[in-house]
Amino acid sequence: MSKKQLTGLSILFIILVILAGGWVWLVTQKDGHTASSPTKRIIVTTNAQAQVFDKLTIPLVGVPTPGEQQTLPKRYATLPQVGNHVAPNLEKMSSLKPDVVYLDSALVDDYQQKLASDHIATQTLDFSTLDALKSSINTVGDQYNKQTEAKQLVKQLTIKPVKLASRPKVALLMGMPGGSFLIGTQHSYVGDLITKAGGDVIGAGDSAYTNLNAEQIASENPDVIITMAHAMPDNVFKSFDALFAQNNWQAINAVKNGHVYQAKEPIFGMTANLNAPKAFDQLKTWLGN
Structure with missing residues (x-):
């Protein structure tokens, strides 16, 4: 094969390599856009x-x-x-x-x-x-x-759970506009934080919130009550104040001893958020830890 032919083949080979590389780049960009590139909107x-x-x-x-x-x-x-x-x-x-x-x-x-x-x-x-x-x-x-x-x-967001030999019993009440409320369990965001802060959350079940009437709460006799508002916080917390003024609630340890606290936004919320370490520190204070 002549020198001229070898030169021509070399040039052709280089062109093919460039074309192949361009094709690989195009496929990569296309796949990246559909599979791994950040969504723009x-x-x-x-x-x-x-x-x-x-x-x-x-x-x-x-x-x-x-x-x-x-x-x-x-x-x-x-x-x-x-x-x-x-x-x-x-x-x-x-x-x-x-x-x-x-x-x-x-x-x-x-x-x-x-x-x-x-x-x-x-x-x-x-x-x-x-x-x-x-x-x-x-x-x-x-x-x-x-x-x-x-x-x-x-x-x-890393926190260090508190380990206590004796854990205070805590009732987590989620108030609704109109005066009704649910009990937050250990599976709720704040209930889970209470557990990590050294408290024992009353209210059984696998769901985050459950129904528990005043008689059942009284029988548990929690040491601490923490209230939250699902919506309209001013009205909800006023409703809780009126509720705790009733005789049956006055006999509960948490109310009798003044260990009733309001978990308000933005530190607290229905779901976990970046204020979790602040909420955790506040809960530890409320629980005496």
């Missing part, structure tokens, strides 16, 4: 989610409408608000044309049917307990290539 639906995405520096196109005692991160302060689980603005969500809407696993029913009918993709995050929150942070970090930020955030 994201909506979150709870304030706790917004706080997490802010710490992971992930851009959003829509955020929840904050509650009375809540504030949005500065990064998202001017973004369109899409309501909350009490009054979700599903039409606003659709108008923002999101690639994905993040829902809290406990609030899926408030959103999913409508969003599915509009062909909007959803993903659930479990913030039911502190451990679940930390797991969800790592999940989001993996999805958006924010593993380092996620690891740092999870480290900040």
